[in-house]
Amino acid sequence: MFQVNDIVVYGRHGVCRITDIGTISMSMADRHKLYYTLKPMFGHDAVIYVPVDHEGSVMRPVMTKEEARELISEIPDIECVWSVNEREREAQYKEALRTCDGRELVKIIKLLYQRKQIRVRQGKKMTAVDERYFHQAEERLYEELAYALDIAKETVETYITDNIVALGR
Numbered sequence: 001m002f003q004v005n006d007i008v009v010y011g012r013h014g015v016c017r018i019t020d021i022g023t024i025s026m027s028m029a030d031r032h033k034l035y036y037t038l039k040p041m042f043g044h045d046a047v048i049y050v051p052v053d054h055e056g057s058v059m060r061p062v063m064t065k066e067e068a069r070e071l072i073s074e075i076p077d078i079e080c081v082w083s084v085n086e087r088e089r090e091a092q093y094k095e096a097l098r099t100c101d102g103r104e105l106v107k108i109i110k111l112l113y114q115r116k117q118i119r120v121r122q123g124k125k126m127t128a129v130d131e132r133y134f135h136q137a138e139e140r141l142y143e144e145l146a147y148a149l150d151i152a153k154e155t156v157e158t159y160i161t162d163n164i165v166a167l168g169r
Helices: 065-077 086-099 102-121 128-149 153-166
Strands: 007-010 014-022 035-040 048-051 059-061
Touching: 007 128, 014 128, 065 102, 065 128, 065 153, 086 102, 086 128, 102 128, 128 153
Parallel strands: none
Antiparallel strands: 007 014, 007 059, 014 035, 035 048
């Protein structure tokens, strides 16, 4: 069980601080259950209530600075698999976002970046679906890396590039 003030990654809400654990008095809530009260750390004024015993959502501790640096060093070696079937590909995107797994997010970002480059060479734009998932994956990954590395989210892309270049890759 998480504790108050723990920093977690929670589904589509990204990096959040647990501000309270307890019952809540809302008409739709079970008054006998314990809930985590989550406050997103990046630009969201929302408050999220998650049952402590809820198994359907992914909630995990935010990666450590060492884990963030390790993930960045592995980016050149992380392979992405392209599916020709659009529905299957979109299902892969959704699953990667649902799991909140940094390596899966990197796969989506790399895959969609490569696809964008191909489409640009063909004189085409990135599809709306690809663009939406690309930005969602970037947001989730960059928020967590920014928090773990204690840097501004706006500098994460440059930080990644600089570190990969420094590794000679």
